[in-house]
Amino acid sequence: MDINTRQQDKPSFMRALTFALRGIVYVFHTEANMKRHFWLFNLLALIELILRPPADTVAISIFIATCVFAAELFNTAIELAVDAAVNFEYSRIAGLAKDAASGAVAMVCFGSLFAAVYILVHSTPWRFRLFSNVHPLSVVILDVAIVIVWALRFWPMSKHPK
Ligand SMILES: Nc1ncnc2c1ncn2[C@@H]1O[C@H](COP(=O)(O)OP(=O)(O)OP(=O)(O)O)[C@@H](O)[C@H]1O
Structure with a gap:
């Protein structure tokens, strides 16, 4: 079956978005590393809610976290493509690709560690600001990011067409 047949009634942007979301939800459900990244993202968000760095620092850290998610998505895409290409047979090149x-x-994870250290140093002196109104825009950015990432993580996985 043509993979586009099922969703041709939707406009192309919505169709592309649906495919993208399906891919993200699939990786969140199936990849152990993606689940680890998810919990590390929550830890980052909690630390930032407590230390409350300025909104520009928070926005950059969220961007870096999404880069880690994106890298894992690419990694999974390559693994799936390689498995499909070699039909799960042993191949030295397939192994190298993975x-x-x-x-x-x-x-990307290594690079993000530097950003984490920067945020921690930049937030000194450390104060418990979880219930304060310091940098309210930081709270808005973090809350929106948390809701989106949790929705993607726990959205029910749809069945893929064969
Ligand atoms: N078809 C293959 N031929 C040769 N080596 C392979 C093949 N498939 C996997 N490997 C080797 O096993 C390793 C793990 O591959 P696997 O598909 O299990 O990925 P994974 O454990 O899910 O990786 P990740 O933790 O990055 O998601 C690869 O990095 C590669 O070295």
Whole structure:
């Protein structure tokens, strides 16, 4: 079956968005590393809600977190494509392709550690600001990001067409 047949009644932007969301939800449900990234994102959000850095720092940290999610999505896409291409047979090149894809995720995670250290240093002196009204825009950004990421993580996984 043509993969576009099922959703041709929707406008192309909505169709593309539906496919993208389906891919994200699939990876959140199936990849152990993506679930780890999800909990690390929650830890980051909680620390930022407590230390309350300025909104520009929060926005950049959320962007970096989405880069980690995106890297894991690319990694999974490459793994699936490689498995489909070699039909789960052993292939040295297939193995190398998967190693390189995992390396990309490791690189982004490594880079994000520097950002985490920067945020922690930048937020000194550390004060417990969870219930304060310091930097209210930071709270708005974090709340919106948390709601979106939780929705993507726990959205029910749809069945893929064969
Ligand atoms: N078809 C294959 N041929 C040769 N080596 C492979 C093949 N499939 C996987 N490998 C090797 O096993 C490793 C793990 O592959 P696997 O598909 O299990 O990924 P994974 O454990 O889900 O990785 P990740 O933790 O990055 O999601 C690869 O990095 C590669 O070195």
